[in-house]
Amino acid sequence: MVEKLKSIALIGAGAAFGSLATLALVKLLSRRVGSKGIIKRNGIFSGSRIDIVSGEGNITRRDGTTDLDLLKDEIVSEQLTRNIQFFGMESQRKVSESFVVVIGLGGVGSHAASMLLRSGIGRLRLVDFDQVSLSSLNRHAVATREDVGTPKAECLQKHFTSIFPECQIDAKVQLYDTSSEEEVLSGHPDFVLDCIDNIDTKLYDTSSQEEIPSGHLYFVLDCIDNIDTKVALLAACVRRGLRVLSATGAGARADPTRIRIADLRESSNDPLSRAVRHRLKKDYGIEGGIPVVFSLEKPKVKLLPFKGPTGEKENPSDYQIVPGFRVRIIPVLGTIPAIFGQVMASYIVTRLAGFSVQTEPVINLDLDHYRTLHQRLIEHEELLYGTVKQVQVDVEEVMYVVKELWHGRSARDLYVRNRGRGMWRSVNELMLVRWNRLKPASVTNLILFNFKEAGEHEKLNQILGYRSG
Helix, strand or coil: CCCHHHHHHHHHHHHHHHHHHHHHHHHCCCCCHHHHHEEEEEEEEEEEEEEEEECCCCEEEEECCCCCCCHHHHHHHHHHHHHHHHHHHHHHHHHHHHEEECCCCCCHHHHHHHHHHHCCCCCCEEEECCCCCCCHHHHCCCCCCCCCCCCCHHHHHHHHHHCCCCCEEEEECCCCCHHHHHHHHHHCCCCCECCCEEECCCCCCCCCCCCCCCCCCCCCEEECCCCHHHHHHHHHHHHCCCEEEEEECCCCCCCCCHEEEHHHHCCCHHHHHHHHHHHHHHCCCCCCCCCCEEEECCCCCCCCCCCCCCCCCCCCHHHHHCCCCCCCCCCCCCCCHHHHHHHHHHHHHHCCCCCCCCCCCCCCCCCCHHHHHCCCHHHHHHHHHHHCCCEEHHHHHHHHHHHHHHCCCCCCCCCCCCCHHHHHHHHHEEEEEEECCCEEEEEHEEEEEHHHHHHHHHHHHHHHHCCCC
């Protein structure tokens, strides 16, 4: 009998708790219309709480008050709970008050935009003239078969309003060029992302790795890989003083561990980066200062050969609807552009939040370079000490010391330089030596210097008669 009473009591308590929870949820939801009730006003989607969204991004409610703080809404703050726990309320508020432009909404751009939305970005401008195709579905973030044939910008807008309806989404079905610069880059956004990905001049030619001779917009996300469009956008952002993050070639790669963020000057093994560097310097006098997402991996495959209606190989440029845009198919492993986009979104969100992240240094040495440094250490030990018995590192440990401990540069180098595509040159001037000459040449007792610094270090040790602690 006692057990039955306990069971009845537990059931009653559970029912009461469930009723209270349901009433609380109904009360909360009664304050707003669901995603299906979203109304489009002045090109921007808004819920029932919002009457007008001004050009400055201010949310004007029906009672006439203005509010930019999305986090005051209980549902929004609950949806972004994990971000708030990670960044803190004030830093997440900076993210939610931000405005980001994403240009190019393919495999890279759709994933970048999707995660920016899910991270609570308050306003997004989505720009792409292209439509979703069936072959897009192996890499697009949200598109389904029902979306095939619809503009990519409108496809994202449709899906995004059901994920985070509080985000103001401005979808533009248009091609970015110099004539649309003002319209696309206006409104004082916080970041621009260049993610355009329909270039035929991606130059996936691995036969030569030679280098080609030489407002307040917070962020522009450039996911473009049309060369003329990309160069024009990046130059416009520099001219306007806008922060821009650009994506390079994500196609024809397979290794996600080789993806990096660095200055355009440091990107390597990417034909698109080389072409963009050359054009920016030649046409606009811009040599760097633009962060890019790129892969250290050399392209695994080339553009597929173009065949005309007769089945014979023909010049693809003869079939281009828009000059400079891709006609041939780039083989793409869908996971790689997705990761490119995720990397870009993470980069932007952390910077908008003021959260410090130290990116992986771009050190592009191959095994032969580390063998050279190891051999140089052995020869130095034999010359200075008359023996190599105290060398307690092999080539793999030399790799660890150079890459992980000294980031591929001299210990006296106060600035991050001589990295990326120039690392193979600087290694010719570097060597490992003992820090404490009385201890063996081990992982914990090796320091990286250039030749002159190494000589000065050894001379000073001899003069001072270096003794361990």
